[in-house]
Amino acid sequence: xxxxxxxxxxxxxxxxxxxxxxxxxxxxxxxxxxxxxxxxxxxxxxxxxxxxxxxxxxxxxxxxxxxxxxxxxxxxxxxxxxxxxxxxxxxxxxxxxxxxxxxxxxxxxxxxxxxxxxxxxxxxxxxxxxxxxxxxxxxxxxxxxxxxxxxxxxxxxxxxxxxxxxxxxxxxxxxxxxxxxxxxxxxxxxxxxxxxxxxxxxxxxxxxxxxxxxxxxxxxxxxxxxxxxxxxxxxxxxxxxxxxxxxxxxxxxxxxxxxxxxxxxxxxxxxxxxxxxxxxxxxxxxxxxxxxxxxxxxxxxxxxxxxxxxxxxxxxxxxxxxxxxxxxxxxxxxxxxxxxxxxxxxxxxxxxxxxxxxxxxxxxxxxxxxxxxxxxxxxxxxxxxxxxxxxxxxxxxxxxxxxxxxxxxxxxxxxxxxxxxxxxxxxxxxxxxxxxxxxxxxxxxxxxxxxxxxxxxxxxxxxxxxxxxxxx
Amino acid sequence: xxxxxxxxxxxxxxxxxxxxxxxxxxxxxxxxxxxxxxxxxxxxxxxxxxxxxxxxxxxxxxxxxxxxxxxxxxxxxxxxxxxxxxxxxxxxxxxxxxxxxxxxxxxxxxxxxxxxxxxxxxxxxxxxxxxxxxxxxxxxxxxxxxxxxxxxxxxxxxxxxxxxxxxxxxxxxxxxxxxxxxxxxxxxxxxxxxxxxxxxxxxxxxxxxxxxxxxxxxxxxxxxxxxxxxxxxxxxxxxxxxxxxxxxxxxxxxxxxxxxxxxxxxxxxxxxxxxxxxxxxxxxxxxxxxxxxxxxxxxxxxxxxxxxxxxxxxxxxxxxxxxxxxxxxxxxxxxxxxxxxxxxxxxxxxxxxxxxxxxxxxxxxxxxxxxxxxxxxxxxxxxxxxxxxxxxxxxxxxxxxxxxxxxxxxxxxxxxxxxxxxxxxxxxxxxxxxxxxxxxxxxxxxxxxxxxxxxxxxxxxxxxxxxxxxxx
Numbered sequence: 043x044x045x046x047x048x049x050x051x052x053x054x055x056x057x058x059x060x061x062x063x064x065x066x067x068x069x070x071x072x073x074x075x076x077x078x079x080x081x082x083x084x085x086x087x088x089x090x091x092x093x094x095x096x097x098x099x100x101x102x103x104x105x106x107x108x109x110x111x112x113x114x115x116x117x118x119x120x121x122x123x124x125x126x127x128x129x130x131x132x133x134x135x136x137x138x139x140x141x142x143x144x145x146x147x148x149x150x151x152x153x154x155x156x157x158x159x160x161x162x163x164x165x166x167x168x169x170x171x172x173x174x175x176x177x178x179x180x181x182x183x184x185x186x187x188x189x190x191x192x193x194x195x196x197x198x199x200x201x202x203x204x205x206x207x208x209x210x211x212x213x214x215x216x217x218x219x220x221x222x223x224x225x226x227x228x229x230x231x232x233x234x235x236x237x238x239x240x241x242x243x244x245x246x247x248x249x250x251x252x253x254x255x256x257x258x259x260x261x262x263x264x265x266x267x268x269x270x271x272x273x274x275x276x277x278x279x280x281x282x283x284x285x286x287x288x289x290x291x292x293x294x295x296x297x298x299x300x301x302x303x304x305x306x307x308x309x310x311x312x313x314x315x316x317x318x319x320x321x322x323x324x325x326x327x328x329x330x331x332x333x334x335x336x337x338x339x340x341x342x343x344x345x346x347x348x349x350x351x352x353x354x355x356x357x358x359x360x361x362x363x364x365x366x367x368x369x370x371x372x373x374x375x376x377x378x379x380x381x382x383x384x385x386x387x388x389x390x391x392x393x394x395x396x397x398x399x400x401x402x403x404x405x406x407x408x409x410x411x412x413x414x415x416x417x418x419x420x421x422x423x424x425x426x427x428x429x430x431x432x433x434x435x436x437x438x439x440x441x442x443x444x445x446x447x448x449x450x451x452x453x454x455x456x457x458x459x460x461x462x463x464x465x466x467x468x469x470x471x472x473x474x475x476x477x478x479x480x481x482x483x484x485x486x487x488x489x490x491x492x493x494x495x496x497x498x499x500x501x502x503x504x505x506x507x508x509x510x511x512x513x514x
Numbered sequence: 515x516x517x518x519x520x521x522x523x524x525x526x527x528x529x530x531x532x533x534x535x536x537x538x539x540x541x542x543x544x545x546x547x548x549x550x551x552x553x554x555x556x557x558x559x560x561x562x563x564x565x566x567x568x569x570x571x572x573x574x575x576x577x578x579x580x581x582x583x584x585x586x587x588x589x590x591x592x593x594x595x596x597x598x599x600x601x602x603x604x605x606x607x608x609x610x611x612x613x614x615x616x617x618x619x620x621x622x623x624x625x626x627x628x629x630x631x632x633x634x635x636x637x638x639x640x641x642x643x644x645x646x647x648x649x650x651x652x653x654x655x656x657x658x659x660x661x662x663x664x665x666x667x668x669x670x671x672x673x674x675x676x677x678x679x680x681x682x683x684x685x686x687x688x689x690x691x692x693x694x695x696x697x698x699x700x701x702x703x704x705x706x707x708x709x710x711x712x713x714x715x716x717x718x719x720x721x722x723x724x725x726x727x728x729x730x731x732x733x734x735x736x737x738x739x740x741x742x743x744x745x746x747x748x749x750x751x752x753x754x755x756x757x758x759x760x761x762x763x764x765x766x767x768x769x770x771x772x773x774x775x776x777x778x779x780x781x782x783x784x785x786x787x788x789x790x791x792x793x794x795x796x797x798x799x800x801x802x803x804x805x806x807x808x809x810x811x812x813x814x815x816x817x818x819x820x821x822x823x824x825x826x827x828x829x830x831x832x833x834x835x836x837x838x839x840x841x842x843x844x845x846x847x848x849x850x851x852x853x854x855x856x857x858x859x860x861x862x863x864x865x866x867x868x869x870x871x872x873x874x875x876x877x878x879x880x881x882x883x884x885x886x887x888x889x890x891x892x893x894x895x896x897x898x899x900x901x902x903x904x905x906x907x908x909x910x911x912x913x914x915x916x917x918x919x920x921x922x923x924x925x926x927x928x929x930x931x932x933x934x935x936x937x938x939x940x941x942x943x944x945x946x947x948x949x950x951x952x953x954x955x956x957x958x959x960x961x962x963x964x965x966x967x968x969x970x971x972x973x974x975x976x977x978x979x980x981x982x983x984x985x986x
Binding site: 144145146147148149169190191193197201202204205214218219220221222224225226227228229230231232233234235237238240241242246257258277278280281284285286287288289290330331332340392393394395396397423426427428463464465466467468469470471472476480483484485487488491492494495497498499510511 | 616617618619620621641662663665669673674676677686690691692693694696697698699700701702703704705706707709710712713714718729730749750752753756757758759760761762802803804812864865866867868869895898899900935936937938939940941942943944948952955956957959960963964966967969970971982983
């Protein structure tokens with residue numbers, strides 16, 4: 043049966059497009075962190091939408107599961123097959139063409155396997171900006187960004203991947219192609235189907251291409267580092283910056299002292315911008331499309347106002363792009379630095395911005411009660427209400443013992459998130475890692491409707507099963 | 515049966531909440547233009563989400579159709595009942611509370627019946643901006659804005675109603691309440707259900723409340739009027755403005771000479787900003803959250819650059835808010851002025867911005883071939899690719915004869931729109947007026963999926979039937 047199917051898949055994509063030798067499969071069966079590993083009957087690498095449709099149709103006829111996969115940089119195992127060895131991994135990485143860049147329409151039409159950075163570069167070459175930006179941008183693909191509704195550092199100003207998308211092309215679970223590749227900013231002719239596929243993590247169909255929005259290129263920037271007394275000050279700082287910098291505010295990251303301490307300790311060349319430690323820090327970035335935009339004056343006046351109001355304790359504005367990069371290095375180094383302190387339990391949550399102070403206070407207290415001496419590494423995209431609430435063991439604690447608490451500690455954070463009307467997955471999705479636990483935090487009508495959508499689009503359950511939906 | 519149901523509805527909403535006397539019903543049975551008229555068994559006016567749920571549940575038990583209605587300002591008959599007299603109109607206008615305004619989270623939670631202007635005013639009172647703005651804002655409701663994914667003049671910078679929405683509360687067709695009132699900018703925990711209801715024109719459930727995004731208030735503005743040789747110049751002007759004004763560009767409207775001529779002829783006090791006529795005009799608005807933002811310098815430099823490139827023939831920057839209002843008056847007066855020239859056939863289409871010049875050329879030629887001497891009144895939100903392609907009869911032509919051509923002329927415009935990958939309804943929706951014709955312009959897979967969604971959410975077809983979906 044499987045051999046038969048593999049033969050038919052070879053007819054669709056050519057012999058080189060189907061990998062079934064175990065040695066060739068390895069790179070497709072685990073995620074990049076090696077947190078999830080599966081097996082597969084084959085990995086299929088189609089080169090066109092028609093080939094994807096052919097593959098999906100053959101698998102559907104044979105009753106075989108398809109697991110769509112992009113750059114394999116997900117954090118929740120959403121693109122990793124199960125361990126049955128009967129699933130087919132559908133890798134989109136050969137479909138990486140920029141089909142069209144329409145500068146006057148400020149849109150780019152790209153295939154799902156295009157690497158995010160290649161899209162950023164294509165936009166830049168046309169004097170434009172594709173603003174999605176995240177750590178994995180050198181290897182993650184547009185299809186994966188769409189399937190997970192990716193976020194990152196640009197959301198504050200430009201929104202998530204959903205907000206950046208005007209049209210989609212999708213292969214439906216039965217192999218039909220839906221061509222929704224429209225490049226329109228206004229279109230109200232019935233249900234907006236593309237919204238159903240964005241963020242569905244490949245469980246409702248295979249996204250093969252998209253029309254994405256472009257923006258004017260950024261031509262000036264100002265970056266500052268500010269010391270804050272507490273999370274409430276960060277919330278107040280957002281207000282001051284929105285008021286005094288408006289749309290120029292394109293980056294706002296919050297870091298606890300401990301987060302920065304880890305970077306200072308483990309990251310070569312990292313330097314504290316201030317002589318004395320402060321409880322919290324914010325990284326502020328303004329940008330403008332004008333080459334001469336007076337941003338230094340704007341950022342200084344905003345930080346001055348924040349200082350007057352007692353929101354900011356101290357601040358420094360980068361005087362060169364090297365200094366700005368050093369400040370961003372303090373923020374971007376946290377995740378790696380934390381690994382030097384033993385196992386890192388990661389959580390990606392969001393709450394309404396106004397509730398962050400009370401949320402942090404309550405969550406910290408509950409975590410410290412659960413594991414005295416626990417080291418909480420809180421940082422994130424504060425302007426979106428998105429915190430990466432990461433945990434390190436107490437100094438001198440045992441790694442395995444700490445790892446064994448992972449589930450219970452996640453519960454502590456998620457219960458608190460839920461109490462503040464937040465989300466237990468802000469920008470990482472559910473994949474296989476959170477698909478069961480989400481059932482405890484979502485209302486039953488919503489789960490019913492989600493199951494109904496799955497049943498409608500994929501009645502036979504062949505499209506990336508075991509992801510997103512609890513109990514399915 | 516109906517009397518029975520009316521009795522049960524009275525139990526839910528109280529006697530005053532159910533209107534069944536024909537004299538009381540009139541205002542709910544026709545749209546504001548009197549283009550669509552129906553009849554109804556009753557009009558029900560619930561005061562809370564629980565009452566809406568009760569009404570919908572009772573109607574569902576009785577197998578009676580519910581037609582949700584807001585401010586009744588729609589242009590496609592989406593909120594008007596049919597002529598059977600057996601449908602129940604569910605008016606949301608009593609549910610108009612601003613439930614919560616969270617300035618730090620930059621969100622407002624409002625009930626569906628809140629009038630758009632009241633939401634704008636609540637935001638302004640908190641020093642913030644709710645940017646949706648359209649002609650009917652004094653009477654249209656948030657529920658209607660959501661149901662039609664409303665657009666208007668702010669889309670260029672702030673997006674459509676969909677982009678402005680973070681959470682929804684919806685009464686499902688069986689009377690269950692789905693509470694999706696989340697105020698989060700990042701939330702990826704499964705399918706994003708709210709997207710299904712936005713733009714569905716009340717055919718999948720009744721939206722009862724929403725969490726909407728707010729923005730910093732605008733504190734300075736610059737407005738200019740520019741003369742252009744042709745539509746290509748308008749497209750080029752967008753490029754220049756995006757490049758040199760960036761996010762400050764918040765308004766960009768295009769008008770043909772004929773559109774402006776009609777206003778100059780029929781609108782008291784209207785004055786041509788230039789001595790000589792020009793083929794096309796653009797209205798440009800920049801705005802900023804800073805009170806002193808140097809916008810006049812930015813707009814002058816951008817228009818100067820456009821003049822250098824031959825994109826702009828002449829331009830004037832408003833030197834006072836009265837002058838700016840006079841310029842906006844030329845744009846906003848078009849629709850009313852056109853009524854003085856006989857019947858006005860209105861169309862609301864969008865195409866990719868880059869294709870506007872060829873689209874206008876081909877469409878104009880086809881219309882002139884169909885009706886020699888036809889007067890084409892083209893204007894719209896050019897920055898969104900959205901044109902209101904309106905038609906007036908030839909000078910001296912017969913009204914009824916021209917009206918009789920309405921269907922055929924719409925076909926000419928829609929065929930051309932479709933040839934340029936556009937949308938036959940950019941911001942007005944389908945309602946009852948376009949629900950059949952849309953079948954000719956959408957691919958059959960998309961129609962299948964739309965019908966599937968309808969079947970999933972409303973299997974008995976009791977929620978606003980006869981709208982949106984062809985043949986249903």
